[in-house]
Amino acid sequence: MDHDEARGLATAEFISRMGAGKPRGGFRIEDWQVSEPYEDEVRGLNGPQCYLIVDFVPQDEAEARGYFRLSMAVDPDTGAVDMLR
Known part of the structure; x- marks a missing residue:
């Protein structure tokens, strides 16, 4: 899976x-x-696995309230996507 496809799935x-x-x-x-x-x-119930991670960071007004980010993990083999906690 290429990075553009992973970014599209995560988005x-x-x-x-x-x-x-x-x-x-x-x-x-x-x-x-x-x-x-x-x-x-990423460490999960099945032990550590390698994922493609895409971060989402708020811009402008939301950023003024404090920095935070939300991340999505994409399994490069299956294309499964999940939010990291």
Whole structure:
């Protein structure tokens, strides 16, 4: 899986999760800065595995309230996506 495909999968899942339950127009991906995917090891129930990680950081007004980021992990073999906690 290439990095563009991983970024697309992570962005679609992020929009789905963040937009759930919000009124139409309540969530805008344009308010978030999306990183390039990078490889990192994630520890899970099945031990550590290598994933492609995509970070989402709020921009402008949201950033003024304090820095935080949300990260999505993409399995490069299966394309499965999950939010890191």
